[in-house]
Amino acid sequence: MAKKPVPDTSPVADFEQSMQALEDLVGKxxxxxxxxxxxxxxxxxGVGLxxxxxxxxxxxxxxxxxxxxPASPDDARPFDANDDAP
Structure with a gap:
């Protein structure tokens, strides 16, 4: 019996699903x-979503x-809306 592939459960993968659930919850x-x-x-x-x-x-x-x-992965930091750097 073949195993089913394990779905990607990273937060990035279910962002759209969480966003839709949040919108539905707010509407309700x-x-x-x-x-x-x-x-x-x-x-x-809603707070959890x-x-x-x-x-x-x-x-x-x-x-x-x-x-x-990729040459400087240690320099990676979250985006800053006020950051003027490219």
Whole structure:
């Protein structure tokens, strides 16, 4: 029996899925039809999804930096929006 391939579960791989789940959750919360308990649970879930998305973006940015300058991987650092360097 052949084994199924193991899916890539890195934060970068499921960024889009997490982002869509976050958007769906926000939409549901905005309807105002949730109980307080449901709203709190949804908020907790949303915070987790947000953090997952942030981690994925940071890892993607680091990968881009490493690919941009493979000769100096130790100099790779997260992007800074205020950074004027190319």
């Amino acid at each position: 919360m905005e309807t105002g039809e949730m109980t307080l308990e449901e709203s709190l649970a949804a908020y907790e879930r 947000y953090r997952s998305c942030q981690t994925a973006l940071e890892q993607a940015e680091l990968r881009v930096r490493l690919l941009s300058d």
